[in-house]
Amino acid sequence: MSDRLARRYAILLRVLPPGARRAEMLGTLTECAPPGRTRPTLREFFNIIAYGLRARLGRPASRAVVVLAGLVAVASGLLGAAGAAAAGWTVAPSLASHAAIGTTVFPGLQVFGGGDSEPFVSSGDGESTIYGYVDYWVKNTDETRDVRTYAGGARDRLEAAGWDVRSDVIFSQEVASEPPTSTASFWATKGDLVLSYEGVYWENRAWYDSDGAASYTLSRSAPWWLTALAVTGFTLGALFGWLLTGWASRRTEQKPSRSIPASALAWTATLLTLFTTLIGALWSWNPDRPGDEVIWLGLHTLTTPTGAFILLLALTALAAVTLRALIPGALALVVAGGATWWPTAALASCTPSGPPAPAPASAVTHSRLAHVYIAQNSTTDQRNLAEAAIFRVWGTRSLWFHYDPTDPEYRTAYCNGGHLTTDSGMRMPYFWDVGLSSPGVFPALQAELTQMPGILAVRQAPE
Amino acid sequence: MREPTFWILTALAAVPRHGYGVIREVETLSQGRIRLQAGTLYAALDRLSAEGLVELDREETVDGRPRRYYRLTSSGATALDEEATRLKAGAEAASAQLAARRRFGLGLSS
Numbered sequence: 001m002s003d004r005l006a007r008r009y010a011i012l013l014r015v016l017p018p019g020a021r022r023a024e025m026l027g028t029l030t031e032c033a034p035p036g037r038t039r040p041t042l043r044e045f046f047n048i049i050a051y052g053l054r055a056r057l058g059r060p061a062s063r064a065v066v067v068l069a070g071l072v073a074v075a076s077g078l079l080g081a082a083g084a085a086a087a088g089w090t091v092a093p094s095l096a097s098h099a100a101i102g103t104t105v106f107p108g109l110q111v112f113g114g115g116d117s118e119p120f121v122s123s124g125d126g127e128s129t130i131y132g133y134v135d136y137w138v139k140n141t142d143e144t145r146d147v148r149t150y151a152g153g154a155r156d157r158l159e160a161a162g163w164d165v166r167s168d169v170i171f172s173q174e175v176a177s178e179p180p181t182s183t184a185s186f187w188a189t190k191g192d193l194v195l196s197y198e199g200v201y202w203e204n205r206a207w208y209d210s211d212g213a214a215s216y217t218l219s220r221s222a223p224w225w226l227t228a229l230a231v232t233g234f235t236l237g238a239l240f241g242w243l244l245t246g247w248a249s250r251r252t253e254q255k256p257s258r259s260i261p262a263s264a265l266a267w268t269a270t271l272l273t274l275f276t277t278l279i280g281a282l283w284s285w286n287p288d289r290p291g292d293e294v295i296w297l298g299l300h301t302l303t304t305p306t307g308a309f310i311l312l313l314a315l316t317a318l319a320a321v322t323l324r325a326l327i328p329g330a331l332a333l334v335v336a337g338g339a340t341w342w343p344t345a346a347l348a349s350c351t352p353s354g355p356p357a358p359a360p361a362s363a364v365t366h367s368r369l370a371h372v373y374i375a376q377n378s379t380t381d382q383r384n385l386a387e388a389a390i391f392r393v394w395g396t397r398s399l400w401f402h403y404d405p406t407d408p409e410y411r412t413a414y415c416n417g418g419h420l421t422t423d424s425g426m427r428m429p430y431f432w433d434v435g436l437s438s439p440g441v442f443p444a445l446q447a448e449l450t451q452m453p454g455i456l457a458v459r460q461a462p463e
Numbered sequence: 464m465r466e467p468t469f470w471i472l473t474a475l476a477a478v479p480r481h482g483y484g485v486i487r488e489v490e491t492l493s494q495g496r497i498r499l500q501a502g503t504l505y506a507a508l509d510r511l512s513a514e515g516l517v518e519l520d521r522e523e524t525v526d527g528r529p530r531r532y533y534r535l536t537s538s539g540a541t542a543l544d545e546e547a548t549r550l551k552a553g554a555e556a557a558s559a560q561l562a563a564r565r566r567f568g569l570g571l572s573s
Contacts, residue, residue, distance in 0.1 A: 020529060021505065027528035028482035028501050044500060051502030060509035 004038050006030050012040060015052030017250070056243060058250035069245040072266060073238040075273035079310070080237020081230040082277075082302035088226040089119035093192065095134045095218055096440075102136050104161045105154045105197070105216055109138040113395065115440020118366045119220065120300050124397055124437070128284040129297060131194070132366075135438045137215035137394040140201060144214040147171070147199035151184035154197055154214070163188040163195065167288065179204050181212075187288060192221045194290060208385060210392040217438070221290050230299065248321045258320055265317035269310050276306050349419035352428055355457035356414060364460040368397075368436040370445055371413050371459045373429040378454030386455060389448050390434055395441030400433040409433055412461065429456050464546045470497055471507050472516065472535060472543040479520035479534035482508075508533060516542050 009029045013022045029044070040048070059065045095116050102111035117132035144150045148171045159165050165188045173182045179202040187196045196219075200212035245266070252259035280301025285294045302310070315333075355373040374386055383401075390396055402409045405425025411417050413431055420428075436442060439460075446458045464472075467489075474480060474488035486499045511517040516539035520532040535543070561571070 020531075023529050024482065024531050025501055025505060027525070027530055028486070028504070030528075031483035032486060032501065044502075047500040047502035051506050054506055055509065059513070060506070061513035 005033055005040075008039055012045065012048050013052070015049055015056075017052075017056050017058075017246070021055070053242065056246035056250075058246065058253050065245070065249050068263060068266060068270070069242050069249070071270045071274070072245045073242040075270040076241025076244070077234040077238030078273055078277050078299065079302055079307070080240070081234040082299040082307065083237075084229045084233025085222075085226060085296060085299045086303045088229045092119055092220055092226070093223065095132075095220065098193065098218055099136075101161075101195070101216075101218065104157050105136070106138045106214065107157070109141065109144075112137050112139075112393075112444040113215075113438070113440050115438060115442075116365065117219070117438050117440075120297075121368070123284075129280070129300060130284060130286070131219040131289075131293065131296075133196075133217040133219035133438055134440045135215060135217055135395045137213040139210070140212050140214065144199060145201045145211070147182045147184040147201050147212075147214070150214055151186060151197060151199050154199075154216075155186050155188070158188050158195070163190045189221065189290060192223050194219045194221055196288075206388075208388040208392075210394070213394040215394055222292060222296055227292075244318075248318065251321055258322075262317045262320035265313055265320060269313035269317060272306070272313070273302065273310050276301050276310070347416065347418045349421050350415040351421045351424045352414040355429060355431075356459060358459055359462055363462045364439070364442075366439050367460055367463045368439055368441075369461045369463050370434040370436060370442055371457075371461050372432045372434055372445075372449055373456040373459070374431065374454045375429055375456055376427075378430075382452070382454040386449065386452055387432070389452060390432060390445065393441060393445045393448050395437035395444065396434060397437050398433075398435035401430065402433060403430045464542070466497070467499055467503055468507050468511065469543075469546055469550075470499070471504065471511070472539055472546075475517060475533055475535045476540065476543060479532040481523075481530045481532045485533070511539065515539075 006026065009026050010022075013026055016022050016025070025048075029040075029048075054066065057065045057069050096114065099111075099114055102114075113134065113136040115134050117134050119132050120129050121132045122128070123130045138144060148169065151169045151171070155165050155169060165186060167186045169184050169186045171182070171184045174180060181203075182201045183198060185196065185198040187194065189195070195216050197214075197216040199214040202210075202212045205211045248262055248266075249259070252262060277298040281294045281298030284297040301307075355371075372386065372390060374383060378386075387399065387401075390399055400409070402413070404410075405420065405423075405428065410420060410425050410428070413433070414420055414425070414428055434445065436445070442460045449455050449458050470489040470493060471485055473492060474485045480488060482501065482504060485504060486501070489497050489499055508517060512519075512533075515536055517533050518536050520534040523530045523532070
């Protein structure tokens with residue numbers, strides 16, 4: 001038996017909870033070791049780690065505690081991965097620097113759109129979460145109205161430029177619909193970028209309506225380092241969850257009045273985490289996209305209020321173990337609550353004199369909301385034409401007209417959410433609340449509308 | 464009862480032993496077939512203590528290291544006795560069936 005071996009065993013035995021067992025087991029291990037051995041065998045190594053992790057849970061005769069600790073480890077691993085991924089996505093590469101792709105897809109045509117997007121946004125119908133994307137499009141020409149041929153050409157040009165085309169061109173034509181519609185789509189990837197192409201042609205449209213567009217959206221794929229970050233987050237989270245369960249289990253071993261509520265809460269929080277991740281992933285999963293998105297969408301679900309609720313449950317479980325454990329959590333809640341409440345309290349009322357000045361660029365970089373202001377004395381024709389113009393912009397998703405000064409939207413449009421004093425709203429221009437597909441659609445909206453009669457201002461508004 | 468547990472109880476049946484003593488005795492009794500890992504042994508000892516089948520006998524210090532001796536409790540002896548009876552019944556049943564097989568003229572290897 002060498003001193004070096006004993007030292008190595010001693011280091012390994014720190015995986016056991018502190019106590020006399022470490023020294024006792026060191027004696028047994030060194031007695032078992034044949035002369036000349038200088039390091040633990042692989043089998044010993046894993047056996048000691050497994051025993052140490054088990055011993056940290058206490059309750060040697062219980063199997064339920066092992067199952068709970070395992071599930072808690074998975075759940076807290078997911079929370080750790082979700083936290084790491086959320087932090088990683090905030091520094092994910094910008095989508096703004098890819099305008100050159102437009103020349104490849106639409107050579108010789110004027111390309112609209114661009115800009116950047118947040119990593120995750122809600123889908124058009126608000127039902128699910130999707131990867132943030134930016135829109136690029138051209139107004140239909142004779143060439144692009146043949147949607148199938150043009151999509152085929154775009155696909156070939158992308159392939160020649162090194163893109164990996166991931167699907168056939170899917171063409172559909174609805175002749176019996178109003179208007180008759182032809183669409184052609186495909187998707188492709190290159191590096192960390194995902195491109196979804198869609199060409200649309202609506203027939204028999206009025207002169208003031210758009211007859212569709214050839215378009216594509218660009219979104220990110222998780223870069224490799226994000227995977228590494230999430231795996232690290234998972235490992236640390238899982239280890240933390242296991243050790244925390246062990247701590248709680250040993251502390252409440254002889255106290256059923258504490259261990260029953262604590263474990264019931266822990267089971268709830270754990271199952272909620274697993275279900276939230278699973279449902280979040282499957283709910284938003286789109287099979288016509290890279291396969292790893294299902295994981296990131298699942299992790300993203302945990303950063304929503306459900307995640308906060310889970311943490312609250314976990315905190316309550318710890319409170320059931322010992323009230324002292326609640327103190328750091330309660331402090332964090334107070335700080336978080338204060339931070340949320342503070343800006344709301346600062347909302348001041350105002351007396352607007354007309355459409356607001358453009359918001360600072362930093363406040364609207366990722367905003368998909370615009371306000372179009374039109375004079376109160378504009379004619380019905382002018383309003384109808386303006387509405388048609390708003391819908392001619394390919395990325396327009398929704399449109400609401402506001403003309404009632406008591407409408408809460410007046411506060412957002414004119415007063416940063418504060419009240420409008422006395423009757424000042426009565427004299428303010430009417431406006432549309434325009435939902436955009438992506439933030440970069442705004443310049444096209446502005447270009448389409450600014451010169452129209454009756455239009456007073458077009459502003460991108462903070463969401 | 465799993466096999467390591469059975470052998471640990473067996474090793475402690477006659478006299479109290481410390482960890483290394485149990486490992487060595489199990490190896491001898493099983494004719495070298497079972498060589499317990501320290502982690503497996505202590506996990507089983509923790510569990511058996513919690514179930515009241517094994518308890519601490521005494522503690523000594525040898526070469527500056529604590530050495531704890533464990534002994535079988537009376538309920539541990541009962542549990543081991545029941546297990547031994549069960550295994551014996553199982554072994555007898557198997558032997559009887561194998562004897563019948565031989566009577567039909569079938570060997571042990573086909």
